[in-house]
Amino acid sequence: NAGVTQTPKFRVLKTGQSMTLLCAQDMNHEYMYWYRQDPGMGLRLIHYSVGEGTTAKGEVPDGYNVSRLKKQNFLLGLESAAPSQTSVYFCASSYGNQNTEAFFGQGTRLTVV
Amino acid sequence: GESVGLHLPTLSVQEGDNSIINCAYSNSASDYFIWYKQESGKGPQFIIDIRSNMDKRQGQRVTVLLNKTVKHLSLQIAATQPGDSAVYFCAEVKYYGQNFVFGPGTRLSVLP
Numbered sequence: 001n002a003g004v005t006q007t008p009k010f011r012v013l014k015t016g017q018s019m020t021l022l023c024a025q026d027m028n029h030e031y032m033y034w035y036r037q038d039p040g041m042g043l044r045l046i047h048y049s050v051g052e053g054t055t056a057k058g059e060v061p062d063g064y065n066v067s068r069l070k071k072q073n074f075l076l077g078l079e080s081a082a083p084s085q086t087s088v089y090f091c092a093s094s095y096g097n098q099n100t101e102a103f104f105g106q107g108t109r110l111t112v113v
Numbered sequence: 114g115e116s117v118g119l120h121l122p123t124l125s126v127q128e129g130d131n132s133i134i135n136c137a138y139s140n141s142a143s144d145y146f147i148w149y150k151q152e153s154g155k156g157p158q159f160i161i162d163i164r165s166n167m168d169k170r171q172g173q174r175v176t177v178l179l180n181k182t183v184k185h186l187s188l189q190i191a192a193t194q195p196g197d198s199a200v201y202f203c204a205e206v207k208y209y210g211q212n213f214v215f216g217p218g219t220r221l222s223v224l225p
Contacts, residue, residue: 004156033213040121042202043157043215058212090156092213100145100206102213104156 002026006091006105013081013112021076021108023091029103031096032074033058034066036087037107043090049074050096081112121200125222132190134219136203139184143205146179147213148188151200160188160201190221198223 007022023032030051035043045058049068063085065077074093078085088109094102126132138146144165149157163170163177163186170177176189186203200220204213 035215040217042217043213045212045214048212092156100147100162101159102157104158106156107154 004091004093004103004105006089006108008108009106010109011111013078013110015081015083015112017081018077018079019081019110020078021089021091021110023074023076023093023105025072025074025091025093025103027093027095027103028071029093029095030071031094031102032068033092033094033102034064034074034076035090035092036060036085037090038087046076046089081110083112086110086112121218121220123220123222125224126193127224128193128195130193132188132193132197132221134188134190134201134221136186136188136216136219137184138186138203138205138216140205140207140214141181141184143207143214145206146177146186147204147206148175148177148186149202149204149215150197151202151218153199157202193221193223195223195225197221 004025033048034046037043044060047066049055052071055066067075088107091105092102147162148160151157161172174191178187200218202218203216206213
């Protein structure tokens with residue numbers, strides 16, 4: 001049982017380049033989330049999804065887009081990377097429906113130079 | 114590698130002692146409060162949660178206390194072990210949307 005898998009684990013981008021981070025979960029969870037983690041700031045919600053085909057903005061959505069075409073996958077896109085997007089990105093999923101336990105992936109360390 | 118930076122509150126305890134990690138939350142309307150543990154280079158891992166209508170909940174070696182009057186949450190770890198060394202985050206969540214709002218975290222270091 002793989003849980004939540006993020007791809008890639010590490011990436012270096014040049015300013016202005018684009019990329020997509022992939023999150024896959026095999027637990028049949030309805031809810032999926034993308035967070036970024038920066039020093040001293042904990043985890044901040046970028047976008048989330050409460051089911052296949054739905055997405056919503058979180059606390060820090062600017063510069064990011066997401067898609068949930070399949071229930072098990074949640075993609076995070078950076079259209080034009082900026083140095084301010086250097087961070088560690090975590091995907092998470094949960095059953096929703098009053099279940100509070102979220103399962104996190106191992107993280108993607110992204111550096112924009 | 115480290116996933117959080119240099120400005121976290123830090124708690125150092127001797128192995129075998131009890132640890133108390135504190136958290137202040139902001140939203141009185143949150144339905145649940147949760148503690149997560151994050152080891153270096155890994156994603157956060159669920160430890161325990163408590164409903165907003167409860168004051169205390171116990172798990173294996175952990176106890177969470179909720180004081181709604183002062184919007185304060187604490188995590189007590191009994192007989193702290195080296196494997197407990199990590200960053201601990203509190204989070205609050207409302208049922209609708211299930212958005213987890215995380216605090217900045219506390220780094221726990223267990224001394225031999």
